[in-house]
Amino acid sequence: MSGRNGTGNTPMFEIDNLHAEIDGKEILKGVDLTVNQGEIHALMGPNGSGKSTLAYVIAGDPRYEVTEGSIRFKGEDILEWPPDERARKGLFLAFQYPTVIPGVSMANFLRMAVTNVRNARAEAAAAEGGSAQSITPREFRRLMREKMALLKMDDSFATRYLNEGFSGGEKKRAEILQMALLEPTMAVLDETDSGLDIDALKVVSEGVNNLSGPEVGMLLITHYQRLLNFIKPDFVHIMTEGRVVESGGPELAHELEAKGYEGLRASLAETSAS
Amino acid sequence: MVAAPQVDIGEYKYGFRDEEDYVxxxxxxxxxxxxxxxxxxxxxxxxxxxxxxxxxxxxxxxxxxxxxxxxxxxxxxxxxxxxxxxxxxxxxxxxxxxxxxxxxxxxxxxxxxxxxxxxxxxxxxxxxxxxxxxxxxxxxxxxxxxxxxxxxxxxxxxxxxxxxxxxxxxxxxxxxxxxxxxxxxxxxxxxxxxxxxxxxxxxxxxxxxxxxxxxxxxxxxxxxxxxxxxxxxxxxxxxxxxxxxxxxxxxxxxxxxxxxxxxxxxxxxxxxxxxxxxxxxxxxxxxxxxxxxxxxxxxYPAVWLMEEGARGEILSVAFASDGQHQDAGGKVVHVAPRTSSQIISKSISKGTGRSSYRGLVKVYKGAEEVRSNVVCDALLLDETSKTDTYPYIEVEEERASIGHEATVSKVAEEQIFYLMSRGLSQDEAMSMIVNGFIEPIAKELPLEYAVELNRLIQLEMEGSVG
Known part of the structure; x- marks a missing residue:
């Protein structure tokens, strides 16, 4: 079960029976999940259930091997696409643990990323007879400053090296800044709330809420219900042992909060036994 | 494993020659x-x-x-x-x-x-x-x-x-x-x-x-x-x-x-x-x-610090691509007291390339209160490339503060993946990581030369992965 918009169109983002392994160990054991345009989904589950693996596989991390199943984005199978192509087509992953790239300033990195993604979008639009703009360096600087202000990031951030010496909260903000600039149509946020104090959580959530809209699908991966006080999901899924075992509305997150994963598992077992 | 051509004309933009018409x-x-x-x-x-x-x-x-x-x-x-x-x-x-x-x-x-x-x-x-x-x-x-x-x-x-x-x-x-x-x-x-x-x-x-x-x-x-x-x-x-x-x-x-x-x-x-x-x-x-x-x-550019208060600094970047051996570094010789020096070396090796850091810090007897610091970092772009270091330190004076650190690192797969997940191609990701690695030295160059250095490295990086 997953989100339904009541339309007969192809879902925007559809994971079907996905199996994936790392170093010969199977982590994902048949994940099914569908996200339609405009929907916010939350994926919850205990440590080791495979949530982060799912995020990496969606982004195309070469460490993981997909052994079965498919991921379709706007009707196209993306599993053969390298990570950069996925990004250019509008997918985005906010990393739980962003990597440090010494010596590369945020501004230089972001300019290249935004330019590449914008150019790809412009080409795609042109191919379909429409038009979309690429970006000039001047526009880029203006846009970057604007988004940084929204996320309450100091101007000096632009000249700092990518994730180097960033605090936990700064790293998360930097991820949301990247998302805001790349304007994906499908965003996966992996534990973006972890390690944030309440003020940072508010700012980050605001950033996410700014992006969300009728065009965009979102998958929020989180361990705790806390984030969902700030970002209202349309659907909640529970993942355990490499599968989505339960899906429902926002109330599922509250039930989980009350009972814990063990409790929820027990009540699920009861339901299926009866 | 892979036979490396001795020269790769495709990568080098200045390989043209003139007809000889000499005096x-x-x-x-x-x-x-x-x-x-x-x-x-x-x-x-x-x-x-x-x-x-x-x-x-x-x-x-x-x-x-x-x-x-x-x-x-x-x-x-x-x-x-x-x-x-x-x-x-x-x-x-x-x-x-x-x-x-x-x-x-x-x-x-x-x-x-x-x-x-x-x-x-x-x-x-x-x-x-x-x-x-x-x-x-x-x-x-x-x-x-x-x-x-x-x-x-x-x-x-x-x-x-x-x-x-x-x-x-x-x-x-x-x-x-x-x-x-x-x-x-x-x-x-x-x-x-x-x-x-x-x-x-x-x-x-x-x-x-x-x-x-x-x-x-x-x-x-x-x-x-x-x-x-x-x-x-x-x-x-x-x-x-x-x-x-x-x-x-x-x-x-x-x-x-x-x-x-x-x-x-x-x-x-x-x-x-x-x-x-x-x-x-x-x-x-x-x-x-x-x-x-x-x-x-x-x-190995050298500085002899002859009198009090003299300072020497050596910033070295080497890029060893297929068939190249860059044996580079620096030497500082502290002859006088209260002199200071710094050597920063950054090397990158690719394919069959080999880069060596070779350096000397020497402090003569009587050169008191000398300060010297050496940092050498090597970056390997693949499994075949090589790097080695030969740091020589000869200190005859007890009251000297000498620092030395050396690192060897490989470009991490997760760095490449992270950058690619933002829409950079594999080559672009690799170039960006390498340019970041040499940034501490590139930023010391006048802008025109920093741009030239980045461009030359970009050229060397083309087709380096995949």
Whole structure:
């Protein structure tokens, strides 16, 4: 079960029976999940259930091997696409643990990323007879400053090296800044709330809420219900042992909060036994 | 595992060559006759001819150095030791033979001169064929000439310092240079004169089996400042060429000299260079040394800290691609108390490339309260590339603070993945990581050269993954 918009169109983002392994160990054991345009989904589950693996596989991390199943984005199978192509087509992953790239300033990195993604979008639009703009360096600087202000990031951030010496909260903000600039149509946020104090959580959530809209699908991966006080999901899924075992509305997150994963598992077992 | 081509013409943009139309070209090989011929053609004073001949003797006696890179591909009998491409030196580019001028146009020298340089010397084969210096600097007493003109026009100054920082018997290749030197720069900056924009020299080899042996002497007088930049390229041949320069620098009390090199020889050039500076009271010497080209480079810019308060800094970047060995680093010698130094070396190796850091920190007895710090970082781009370090530390004084750290790292798969997940191609991701790695040194360069360095690395990175 997953989100339904009541339309007969192809879902925007559809994971079907996905199996994936790392170093010969199977982590994902048949994940099914569908996200339609405009929907916010939350994926919850205990440590080791495979949530982060799912995020990496969606982004195309070469460490993981997909052994079965498919991921379709706007009707196209993306599993053969390298990570950069996925990004250019509008997918985005906010990393739980962003990597440090010494010596590369945020501004230089972001300019290249935004330019590449914008150019790809412009080409795609042109191919379909429409038009979309690429970006000039001047526009880029203006846009970057604007988004940084929204996320309450100091101007000096632009000249700092990518994730180097960033605090936990700064790293998360930097991820949301990247998302805001790349304007994906499908965003996966992996534990973006972890390690944030309440003020940072508010700012980050605001950033996410700014992006969300009728065009965009979102998958929020989180361990705790806390984030969902700030970002209202349309659907909640529970993942355990490499599968989505339960899906429902926002109330599922509250039930989980009350009972814990063990409790929820027990009540699920009861339901299926009866 | 994969057979590496000796040269990769596709990657190197400066591998073109001109038809030879020379005034004089010596025969192959080196004899006493060759040296006497060079000296006679230059109409030199006796002391210089004697210096050359003593050096030749020493060169012949001295064995090939076997402690560093493999030099077995050098055949001294195959080399042309002296080529004079034109009758006279141009003061304007229009006075330079058309085809040579075109070559320097392609290398962007006249354009750079117009935009941001205070003076330019352009050497083609053995001679400096063009020279200029901003008029206001000339009026202030700044001297910027080719070395041959320096010997003729400023004999006292040259005789006082020439061969004193690097004696002719310093090493086999310094001896070779001392015997057959031609061209290079002679610079004198008078007391208190601070030259706001760089002086640049550019060295171009054109002929096959050429040996280029320029000789540079820079004297920075009290409280003066100069930034000297050199660049170099050569055509790509299947046979070897030799470049063996000697650079001597004297920085007097309170003066400062920065010497920047962007070495981009084609991959058939043996680049064996001796560079050394002496810094006196409160003087500062900075070497910024970028080695991207050549087949083999052995170069360790040195600073001798002669008097109290002197400071030496060596920033070295080396990129060893397929078939290249970059054996580079730096030396600092603390002769006087309360002197300080820093060596930062960054090397990148790719494919069958090998980069070696070789460095020396020496503190003489009596040089108290010396501070020195050495950082050398090596980055390997793949499984086949190699790196090694040879840090020598000789401290005779107890009260010295000497730091040394070295790291070797590989480009992490997760870094590539992270950047690709933001829409960068694999090549772009790799280039960005490499440019980030050398950023601490690139940011020390004037913008134009930093851009050039980034571009050259980008070129080396093309097709490096996948």
């Amino acid at each position: 004089f070209k010596s025969g192959r090989g080196l004899t006493r006759g060759t040296v006497e011929e060079i000296s006679a053609m230059k109409d030199e004073p006796d002391w210089m001819r004697d210096f050359r001949l003593k050096a030749l003797d020493h060169f012949e006696k001295r064995p090939m150095p076997n402690w560093g890179a493999d030099l077995s591909g050098i055949d001294f009998d195959e080399i042309f030791y002296y080529i004079r491409p034109a009758e006279k030196q141009g003061k304007t580019w229009d006075e330079v033979p058309e085809y040579i001028k075109n070559t320097f146009e392609k290398l962007g020298i006249p354009e750079a001169e117009r935009k941001f340089l205070a003076g330019v010397g352009a050497q083609y084969e053995s001679e400096v064929i063009y020279h200029s210096l901003r008029e206001d600097l000339e009026k202030l007493g700044v001297i910027f000439l080719d070395m041959d003109s320096g010997v003729r026009e400023h004999p006292e100054l040259v005789k006082k310092y020439f061969g004193t920082i690097i004696p002719y018997n310093d090493n086999k290749f310094a001896a070779l240079n001392s015997a057959v030197w031609s061209g290079g720069s002679f610079i004198y900056v008078p007391p208190g004169v601070k030259i706001d924009v760089p002086l640049q020299a550019y060295f171009r080899i054109n002929a096959e089996n050429m040996g280029q042996f320029e000789r540079t002497l820079i004297i920075v007088d009290k409280d003066a400042y100069v930034h000297y930049v050199e660049g170099c390229t050569a055509p790509t041949y299947t046979t070897n060429s030799l470049h063996s320069a000697v650079v001597e620098i004297v920085v007097l009390e309170g003066g400062r000299c920065r010497y920047t090199t962007i070495q981009n020889w084609s991959k058939n050039v043996y680049n064996l260079v001796t560079k050394r500076a002496a810094a006196y009271k409160n003087a500062t010497m900075e070497w910024v040394d970028g080695n991207l080209g050549s087949k083999v480079t052995m170069k």
